[in-house]
Amino acid sequence: MSEKQLYGAEAAVMPEPAPLTDIDDVITSRTAVAAEKPYKRPPRQDLKRLENIVQAKFIAAEDHLWDLREDPGYFAAILLEEKEHRQEMIPDSKGKCHPIASNQALAHTLWTRVTWSAVLKPFLDIECWGVVLEGVKRLRRLQVEQTSNRASRQEQSLEYNLTYHKLLHHLECVIDATLRSTRRGLTASPSLRGSFERTSLDYRGKAGVRIKWLPENEFRNEFLRLANALFHEEKRELMELETALDELQRLADNETRVRHLISPWLAERMSDISILSMCQVELKLYNPCIYTYEADVARNEESIQEDAINTEKAWTSYVDVVLGRAHTEKAAPTNERFRYPIGSRRTRENVDALRSAESNLDRFWEELDKTLEQFYPQSPNVQALWNRRVVLRTPEYTKPAKQERTILGLDGVITLAEHFAALEATCTGATEHAAKGDAIVGGRLGSHVDSEPPDLQSSNSSSTLSGDPNPDQIIYVDNRALKVFRKMFVAPSSDCQPGEVAWHDFLHAIISAGFTAERFHGSAWHFTPTRAYYKAGFQFNEPYPCGKIPFEAMKRLGRRLSWAYGWRACIFRLAV
Secondary structure (H helix, E strand, C coil): CCHHHHHCCCCCCCCCCCCCCCCCCCEEEHHHHHHHHHHCCCCCCCHHHHHHHHHHHHHHHHHHHHHHHHCHHHHHHHHHHHHHCCHHHCCECCCCCCHHHHCHHHHHHHHHHHHHHHHHHHHHHHHHHHHHHHHHHHHHHHHHHHHHCHHHCCCCCHHHHHHHHHHHHHHHHHHHHHHHHHHHHHHHCCCCHHHEEECCCCCCCCCCEEECCCCCCHHHHHHHHHHHHHHCHHHHHHHCHHHHHHHHHHHHHHCHHHHCCCCHHHHHHHHHHHHHHHHHHHHCCCCHHHHHHHHHHHHCHHHHHHHHHHHCHHHHHHHCCCCCHHHHHHHCCCCCCCCCCCCCCCCHHHHHHHHHHHHHHHHHHHHHHHHHHHHCCCCHHHHHHHHHCCCCCCCCCCCCCCCCCCCCCCCCCCCHHHHHHHHHHHHHCCCHHHHHCCCCCCCCCCCCCCCCCHHHCCCCCCHHHCCCCCCCCCEEECHHHHHHHHHHCCCCCCCCCCCCEEHHHHHHHHHHCCEEEEECCCCEEEEEECCCCCCCCEEEECCCCCCEECHHHHHHHHHHHHHHHCCCHHHEEECC
């Protein structure tokens, strides 16, 4: 081929190569971004996007703590999951369990540790993410001010540099703490527990954990090597945190056996590390401060350390909290103390069980609130959460009134086809009434329409949760998405109790409602709104390793979206 054919006017323009992944504008993932990163121009710093992600994570931490306070079933599930990821559950080299795990007389000691990790750590998470969110907001505000002032565009102000270094310092502290807690939980994970053994107790009554390499399980060993590089500081500095997470996620996506080694608890912790790593990488993109980072840190070390001490005062207050037997007896999920049949029909027996579990949970939180007041007053973030929401409880059982219903055909006689059409409309909600805008919250076609579910009613709810929705709120979706939202906001008195929801159907429904989806490492997904009506996004964890969302999780997500966007069943209409 001649030079003219290569560079001349006759040179043919070659088409762009096919994409390496199925990444698009609606659904993407960190794994796809990492695969295409070498073939794209370096990204620019986007503090607005980073603020949206951190804010969504902060809201998710608030929702998690609130669900622990409000939902007995969720509270019991979290405590049992936390117990299974305690190192006391790891057998020693002789196959014997830890004394507090095997001795019934010491069971309260184990549950005290479990309760502290499961209940008090969410307070720490809110404080940590609140500090990171406040730092990102302040850094973005200073960046906008400096961009608008051309005189100081080329040089960073002292306030900007100091804010930048303080934020990076807080991120490093949070990352180290998260990695340490994740490492302890990974070694005790039920699917990985056989790869570790507990060493003998030392003079302090503590025991270590060492890896048992299994030559016959190559994929498990590879996963443990990558995890070992992630948790050790020297190896992590050589490999970089983001690269280690990319390799762990790639291994889990490509090998089903490795995916089943990762428990839901571990997948959620990997998501937290992924978001923290994303913040760290985003702050170092094209920032002049990074080139003088070490010199600036040494110059302002005293100010940075003073700010870190003042910021960590709220964190250490929760660490100093001591839980006693009174807390353990009220928190331990034994003897069906928190049996919560929220997915069953509202019979007298089920309503009594719901109210009993809620009463037991309220007694625990009353005891915990008294203890927290003795150590430290509630932080502004936690206090704002308590003041902004109201704990919802199941009312006493009332026998539903029977109402006569008549469904007639054209000749005054109901036909078999019409009868089954009505039954189908009852279970799916995809009826002509939905297309016309009628609200079908619960009950069968032609029967009395139930009011909003009790878990969506409260004294401080906004006007969007009662009455007809605003025109800007109405969302038109297809039949597939409508089924998902009907299951998410089902009424307790509905004749057709929903079951699980496939994850792909859930993604389709959320995208149809005006969101884009981004998958992080682990199990977290970030949903960014595309409609101007919604101001902030939200995050939700994919069911791991299965692909279906249980009814209880859909119920909790419905409450979260109701608090965030004012969603309820009647705002979703079938698109014609």
